[in-house]
Amino acid sequence: SLQDSLNARDTQLNDMKEILRTAADTTLAIEQTAGALTSDENNPNGVSGSNVQMFEMLSENEIIFSGSLNKTPDFPSDFPVEGSMTQGYNAEDGHFGIDIAASTGTIFKAIADGTIMNAGWTINYGYVIYLQHAGGVVSVYKHGARLARAKGDFVLKGDILGEIGDRGVLSTGSHLHLEIWKNGVPQNPLMYLNN
Numbered sequence: 520s521l522q523d524s525l526n527a528r529d530t531q532l533n534d535m536k537e538i539l540r541t542a543a544d545t546t547l548a549i550e551q552t553a554g555a556l557t558s559d560e561n562n563p564n565g566v567s568g569s570n571v572q573m574f575e576m577l578s579e580n581e582i583i584f585s586g587s588l589n590k591t592p593d594f595p596s597d598f599p600v601e602g603s604m605t606q607g608y609n610a611e612d613g614h615f616g617i618d619i620a621a622s623t624g625t626i627f628k629a630i631a632d633g634t635i636m637n638a639g640w641t642i643n644y645g646y647v648i649y650l651q652h653a654g655g656v657v658s659v660y661k662h663g664a665r666l667a668r669a670k671g672d673f674v675l676k677g678d679i680l681g682e683i684g685d686r687g688v689l690s691t692g693s694h695l696h697l698e699i700w701k702n703g704v705p706q707n708p709l710m711y712l713n714n
Contacts (some may be wrong), residue, residue: 531637531649593631593632593676594630594631594711594712595711595712596630596631596676596712597628597712598619598713599627599628599629599630599660599680599695600621600625600626600627600628600683600695602620602621602695603620604617604618604619605619605620605694606618607709608705608707615698615700616659616661616697616698616705616708617696617697617708617709618694619694619697620693620694621683622693623664623682623683623684623685624664624683625682625683625693626667626680626681626682626683627660627663627679627680627682627683627695628677628678628680629658629674629675629676629677629680630650630676630697630711631650631652631656631658632652632653632673632675633650633652633653633658633673634651634671634672634673634674635649635650635651635668635670635671635672635673636649636650636651636657637649638666638669638670639670641687642688643687643688643689644662644687644689644690645663645684645687645690646663646666647663648660648663648668648680650680654701655701655703656699656700656701657700658700658708659697659700660696661696661697661698662683662684662685662686662687662690662693662695662696663680663682663683663695664681664682664683664685665681666681667680667681667682
């Protein structure tokens with residue numbers, strides 16, 4: 520059992536390293552695309568291309584700007600799911616996050632912009648998502664019943680990540696377990712959330 524846990528941890532660490540090494544570059548050359556975005560065939564209304572209009576067009580097409588993960592995450596953030604907090608952070612007892620109870624199927628959202636480092640099924644925690652933010656911050660969402668995102672996806676604050684449920688051997692009911700780590704050190708998530 521211990522060896523299986525160590526192997527699972529090694530697999531997750533290797534997956535995280537792989538996504539950081541091989542993630543597609545999201546650099547967008549504005550100078551090269553500005554003309555194409557504001558040309559007559561892409562702009563049938565004849566409205567001149569202002570910075571605001573270009574931003575709206577880029578957002579509609581879900582094009583990601585390269586500097587998104589270089590800025591400090593926008594904290595404090597709203598809770599990732601609407602529900603009741605049932606257990607708090609207690610590092611001494613090995614509970615490195617908070618538990619938020621909600622009905623099965625309730626959606627949970629990203630607390631800040633980031634890239635999905637890992638997403639998948641685990642026996643202990645059901646579906647789990649690891650989301651890398653700027654500044655060495657990682658948020659972890661456990662006990663998912665269904666995921667809406669995959670490894671390598673870039674998400675914005677408030678984007679839906681999945682649905683919660685009573686999933687995993689260590690689950691005690693339908694809830695979301697949220698952990699936040701900074702530079703490998705567990706943090707009390709309440710320091711990052713609007714209370």
